[in-house]
Amino acid sequence: MTGSGQGGAAPGGEAPALPEGWRLEVHEALPSTSDLLFRRAEAGEPEGLAILARQQTAGRGRAGRAWASPPGNLYLSVLLRPPGPAREAPQWSLLAGVALAEAAAEVVPEAGALRLKWPNDLLRDGAKCAGILAESALTPAGGLAWISLGIGVNLAHAPAVADRPTATLGASTAPEAFAARLLRRLDHWRAVQRAAGFGPVRAAWLRFGPRPGEAVTLRGLDGAGAFAGLAEDGSLLIETDGTRRAIPAGEVLSQGDA
Structure with missing residues (x-):
């Protein structure tokens, strides 16, 4: 089952509003949202596509690690086609981290509970509650052809990870609704980056990052x-x-x- 356009509606609810130009495609289950997005990107899909699965059967994180994907959490992959050289690709993971932290702050009331861990994790009270997998492809000239941002967020469940504590956002938010929040913040920071470069993104990341000397x-x-x-x-x-x-x-x- 899929939904598109203004997003697949959450069960029993209306489709969440998306920023202009974005498309949210919702699947009941996929092996991996990032793998499907990769195929769409290679086939020439325009940027702004976001693929959400309510459950993944073969989700993956950094370095090929398995990503446990029970229903109720967010599993989302986003396609961008930014101009720029390949060396700028890692900056988009940091930009996504800022957007993710701001979206999470809308549903987590405790000031200072959310921190970013370089380059791709969101922590709540020191425990991992979300992660970002950034992947990219190059043009023949060495520029960025596309970037995939795979984002997993523990909304309802905190699957155990062997080497670190985990947490949830503790919010009764449907994955589709949180995806819309996140896409709005991504759209905002993408516009900032286009207008003013990476500097403002870097400053925003530092507000959520470790404290100096930590x-x-x-x-x-x-x-x-x-x-x-x-x-x-x-x-x-x-x-x-x-x-x-x-x-x-x-x-x-x-x-x-x-």
């Missing part, structure tokens, strides 16, 4: 460093033994008490 542990890095912000290109800045380093890609295992 301990950050990265995979493959001995010990923890101190968070020192984001570089202008979105790389993670950490200080260890008085030396500041820029980390362009990687995975933060913990920050603060997370």
